[in-house]
Amino acid sequence: DDPTANLIMEVIKNDSLHKLERQIKQEAERSILTAAKLISPVIEDSFSTGYNWCVETIKASNYAPLANDLEINKAIMFLRQKDIVQAVDTLRMFEKKETKVASTAATNLAFINYLVGR
Secondary structure, X not given: OOHHHHHHHHHHHOOHHHHHHHHHXXXXXXXXXXXXXXXXXXXXXXXXXXXXXHHHHHHOOOOOOHHHHHHHHHHHHHHHOXXXXXXXXXXXXXXXXXXXXXXXXXXXXXXXXXXXXX
């Protein structure tokens, strides 16, 4: 409620050091997701097992929220392999979660249902 404190917080949010920190964090997240997408299909016998390993490893790290993005990517890989049942099962995991990723999963599920004709 203090206007002076609010002004200070606003200045801190937009200073160059905070912008640099945000940029470095975004680059790290992009690199982690890219690496996981590249290695997941080839580190285990099936790509699903590889994705599961990467998801569990990311969940145990400081970048745990990225695991949800990787799960969405796993569903997309199932769709590319024309395994609609596995894709739908993967996306349905997000139905009870209150995140931005849950809305992405719901959108993808709606689109799959539209394409399948349900």
